[in-house]
Amino acid sequence: MIRNLLAVLALSVLAAGLSVSGPASDTTGHGPSGGQEKIIKRDFDGDGFLDTLTAMVDGGSGFGGDFVTLKDGRTGRTFAYSSWGSYGRFLRLIPFDDDLMKPENKGFRTALEEALFPGIPQGPIENSLAWLIDAYSHPVEEPEAEGNPVFSQKIRFEPRWTEGQPAPPTSYYVVTSDETLLRGYPIYQEDNPAVDSAHRQAWLVYYGENHATLEPVPAAGDVTVFQSAHGIAVSEGGRSCWLFVNDEVLTDGPAKLRWPSIKSVLLSGDLVFVHHAGVEDHLFVVDFRAGVVGRLNPEIFPASGGGFEVRDGRLFLRGGPKAGPVTFETIREGLK
Incomplete structure (x- = not known):
């Protein structure tokens, strides 16, 4: 009952031309559901004909x-488009x-964007999203298939250093x-x-x-590590760089982004160790100079989690069947 009322309220605000938070961000833990439709008749493209926009919010x-259709009153x-997806994913590609x-269709596109992404502005790509785009643009490597016993997954990225301290990301959309x-x-x-010859770009x-x-x-040294609920950035010498962002598909993140995925972070030299909680626990090692993330083999760091510490150039783990120390030399070799 409450969810149905929320859906009606969200669509009523949309019809009035106001902004509301989109359900796909799951900032409250769930989106409104019920599937009520709201129909808006308006000349969106200014050609003198009434167009029809139908919007529906649904979820669990x-x-x-959001499910949105817009019918051109003249032709x-x-x-028809939808922003429907998992609450565990940072991205929607439409x-x-x-x-x-x-x-001549700018009015149509604006109306669709306002209905699909209520309360979310269009914005330039900042560095945390740039990291995700970069990570998804590279094929995810499976080192075990190549005889690498240390890492079960590797993600490569291009370190992007920008002036200033890293800032908490906000929600926005871009056309790509x-x-x-x-x-x-x-x-x-x-x-x-x-994606085809008639659909060559996306929101x-x-x-x-x-x-x-x-x-x-808290850490000593010239490099400062910053931790969010789902990401890691570093700063050094007045510049900053994002080096890890959790996403459900990419890193086996949690089913909902309102559940933090970063348990703990440890910096040692140019290596950052990230205890990550998704469907299972993982230990990621990031070489932020080289631009590579490695997920430790679950035989070394078990899916049930475990303790770890770093000392004397070695990684000590507890709880796995192969819980002996791993040298930094072995880690760096495995990240190549």
Whole structure:
């Protein structure tokens, strides 16, 4: 009953042209559900014909989003898109029709964006999203298949150092035509168009508000590590760089972003050790100079979690069947 009322309220605010928070960010733990439709008749493109926008918010405990269609009153053509997806994913990638990029259809695109991403502005790509885009643009490596006994997964990225301290990310969307990302990012929503010759760009939505805060981790030395609920950044010499962001598909993150995935962080030289909690526990090691993240083999760091410490150039682990120390030399060799 309460969820149904929330859905009606959200759509009523949309019809009035006001902003509301989108359910896909799951900042309260669940999105409104019930599937009520709101129909808005308006001349969105200014051609003298009434167009029809239909919006519906739906969701449950783990998934949710907005379903929107817009019918051109002059031609009868219909555009239909959805932001539906898992609350454990930071990103939505929604390919859309090339025709919406034409100047005469700007009103259509604006109306669709306001309905699909209520309360979320369009913005430039900042460094935490840039890290995710970079990570998804590289193939995830499986070192075990190549005889690497230390790491079960490797993610490569290009370290991007910018002036100033890292800032807590916010939610926003961008329009992207990055072909590597369009064809490489896993899209689960079958209601949206496929990437093809008529759909060569997409809305990329980033629910960055789920990072919550970004706080420094106590450590000695010139490098400062910052930890959010789902990400890690470092600063050095007045510059900063993001080096890890959890996402459900990429790092086996939790089913909901309101559940923090970063348990603890430890810096040693140019290596950052990240105790990560998703469906299972993992220990990631990041070489932020080289731009590579490695997930420790579960035989070394068990899925049930375990303690670890670093001393004398070695990583000591507790709880796994192969819990002996691992030297930094072995770690760096495995990250190559």
